[in-house]
Amino acid sequence: MFRKADFRLVAGILLLAVVALALGQWLIAEPPINLSDDISPLNPRLFPSLVLVGIVVVAGFFIANRIRGVEDFEGELEPALAGDDGGGTKRLLGFLVLVVMCALVINTLGFLTTMFVLMLGTSLLVGNDSIAQIVAFSAGLPFVIYVLVTHVLRTSLPELDAIEAVLVPFLGTLPSF
Amino acid sequence: MLEALLAGFEAALRVDTFIWVSAGLLLGMLMGAMPGFTTTMGMSVLMPIAFLVGDPLIGIPFLIGVYKGGIYGGSVPAILISMPGTAASVVTVMDGHELTKKGQPRKALDMGLAASVISDFISDFLTLILIIPVAAIVLGFGPPEIAAIMFMSLVIVSVTATGPVLKGLLMLGFGFWLSFVGADPFSAMERYTFGTTELYDGFHLIPMLIGLFALPEIFNAVRSGDRKRGRVASLVGDRLSWKELKASMRTILRSTGIGTAIGLVPGLGQTVAAMMGYIAAKNASKHPETFGKGEIDGVAAAEAANNAVNGPTMVPLLTLGIPGDNVTALLLGAFMMQGLRPGPTLFETSGATVFAILIVMLFANVIFWFIGYYTIPLFSRVVTIKKSLLIPITIMLAFTGTYLARSNPFDLVTLVGFGIIGLAARKAAFDVMPMVMGFILGRELEYSFGQTLSLAGDSLLRFAFTERLGMTAIVIATPILGTLIGLRMNRLRKQDLVRGG
């Protein structure tokens, strides 16, 4: 019972809910000026507390059912992966590390560099063996997207000042809105 | 009124108007296909064009084209790479991407296009002829009714989710709670933010959706040993056949009705419409167990519903000058800059122009059919790119889209976090749709409920039974309806399990 994946997930959520309820005082701020009901109709603590209680109740029912032996776990919602050669989990972990790191450094290293690293890493992890292709796409595609987004869609992407200084005059020559 | 309508007809028949609408549709579709770039952002960027042009019959149809194109555009990455381009296409992801994996991306895209165009056309037509009575209806929906309808939607979503009801409810609760993270909607007090500014606005929907739906696919690709070979699908598959379209016609019409009805209620939006349309189709189907595993009817239901919402949302804008959401707020600005004043006197002063715009909007759907028909083969080619190249591109798009949504680096953390949650949910056989719906509607429900309390004054019960009978009726009917649907779903599920799934 404890091995089944859904049981673990439910237990995890239940734990989270109980903690959130217990620590509610500290996690939700009170308004600095106390406003009467005429001005502000709902206390910010009300709904979250209600929902957390609801979660605890439902999770409780679920776990009780399991203990009683009601088995309705339908297994993974997807078929086993083809050709899983055991290195899969390691690769997945490596990928997670890569992704988290890229998320954290994008503001410091800029869009183009981070995306290059991300695409490079992912390509290797997914098994692309043509280095030329990897490098070409990892450098070229983010650049195209960068131009598209900053110039055509007029939205900003984080980028190093050095790179921006080089690109701005070039971009200025392109037509835009 | 009638003369204005006919005058509008004449005014609408201009080549340059149609060219601009087509440009808008195409641009909108491309922008919608870019995950994270919302239609509102696109319209906001393109708006200076609309007002510099100076002709209401060019500027406004252009923006409306962008809007319509955007709604369909979001379904393209949803179907091809399991990444919803806009929130409205999240329901399309499930069956759409499964169809792609089965080698039928073109069929899915075709059905999405057909459903969108048909339902949008009907909804716009109804808006055009029923604009006055609809205006009166729309005003009748105040916070109490909206809260009641949201409550009912949430209950229906959790009982019709794939899997046991308890799991659906749990996911709903979790999503609900997640929507509370951030500043509370009444007094802007911080909830669960741990004092950080990044969480002040709470989690953003786009990174959550991309994380929940696209990332698990990417994770699986990394995990699987299927390295050298492997395309998402080796061929683009057949086009949609007339027979298949006719078979789904009922679903499309039903979804159109649902979408139009939801468009009338302020504050619900396209995602809720898509979800409701999908659930209704699943409920009415003779084989609900195929939904979620690549059922073309599911794609039709979702895409028809989310497009049908546009027509009615224009009504309060035009008749009362009240924008219901960001898009209509933008359109309001565009109207005013062209010298039109949406509101009660709009039809008297500029009736012909307004009708012309509505008529152009109606025919834009037909134009869109052609644009879609010819661009779909191009788009579907994407799935023939080999996985080892497509997956890095997908993750890059996921990052870009997430950042585009609101330029908050924390959203990338959200993206990855929900990717992991999505993976865990798949392994544990949890359907994440109730969580998504709970998240979308949670804070809205709290807000509407608070407004209801404020309107009610000292006695909520008295208020419920004397003034807002509609709300009370819905609130009482919901548990009954929920139980009935839930029992039916349960029965069908057990039958399906017995049959071997």
Next chain:
Amino acid sequence: MAHTSVLLFRTARGAIVGIMLALLLANGPALAQFPERPITLITPYAAGGSHDLNARVFTTYIQRYLGQPVVIKLVPGQAGQKGTLEAVQSSPDGYTLIFTDNYRDQLYQHTFGTRHYDTTEDLIAVARVNYGQVGIIVRGDSPYQTWQDFEADAKARPGELKMSHSGLWAAFFVAGAHIMKDRDLRLRMVPYRGGGPAKAALLAGDVDISAAFPATILADVEAGLIRILATAGADRTIPDVPSLAELGVSPTTGYMHRAVMAPRATPADRIARLRAEFAELQSDPDYRAAMMQLGENTEYLDGEPYEDERRALGREYAELAAAIAEL
């Protein structure tokens, strides 16, 4: 006509500046003229809202005077905190500006908890672009024909009459709060997501009274659906409708000032240049026409006098927040 003389003036001025520049260049290190690249205008508001629209209009036209584009950077959310923080932390070289309003600038420090900046200290005003002036409205078929009718009823039934507003501490709420404080009334304030839904609530009859910016209700008043009971300000803006000051409410109530600001450490000469160009912009006929189409006025006030106004508002809002807490 005015445009030509503006053109002549500008040409003359340009020539003088050119000569000065040439002299400078001949003597010292190259001194480029500000601005030499695009300026970012941080706009911490939702896309499509009135601030976004106003910003798109004036940034399009001020380009003519600054010689460089002013690019809008929409940073919605967190009640403007995110955008304001970004502006405050940006490098004070004149290339980052922020578009804000008086409530965010002077009121929020008293009503919301943690603040990572002090707007009065960290930002200096470049220009007050325009303002919006609220009107207090009721339904066309409401029993209140004049303000006095309403006030009498409100006094007779404290806490029962309902006013719809666009959000806690936003323009309409503050107007309502001022009225409650200065006229000693108690109303029930019902929040809505913005001016549009607040107006819809009034029209639907869910609430008894509301507020609105005139541009959004002109058509409704014409059609008899809405009646204006009072307007903000010291003087009357509509012939038969009293001003709030006449009725005993503070004359600064109900104004939303839209202002462009810069980090306080920005060099004085760059601030001066920006202020000068905003002043220039006011005589541009295309700009004025576009603003009028939008339904907005062009009541410009230069940065310096607006700085005084800011401080006065700050003091007033401190009192207001305290008063509301006691209701």
